[in-house]
Amino acid sequence: xxxxxxxxxxAALMAGSTVLPTPSTPTLVARANSDCSEAAxxxxxxxxxQLLSAQPSGDSCVVTVLVQGNGQRPRxxxxxxxx
Numbered sequence: 001x002x003x004x005x006x007x008x009x010x011a012a013l014m015a016g017s018t019v020l021p022t023p024s025t026p027t028l029v030a031r032a033n034s035d036c037s038e039a040a041x042x043x044x045x046x047x048x049x050q051l052l053s054a055q056p057s058g059d060s061c062v063v064t065v066l067v068q069g070n071g072q073r074p075r076x077x078x079x080x081x082x083x
Contacts, residue, residue: 036063
């Protein structure tokens with residue numbers, strides 16, 4: 001009987017401790033001086049591809065997209081676009 005009481009006490013103690021919930025939406029951080037979102041949107045619109053990455057590089061953005069071929073394997077296209 002004593003072991004049952006110890007287990008119940010331990011369970012009650014653990015139930016009283018709180019666990020912080022994780023945020024339901026991710027936190028996005030953008031740097032205003034090197035934002036490549038417009039350049040990425042331009043490349044996606046021009047190629048009709050799927051965005052893989054967009055990274056600032058000096059005063060330009062290096063944007064990589066995956067473009068579907070006509071019955072062929074998709075190809076990776078990388079373009080350097082001014083910001």
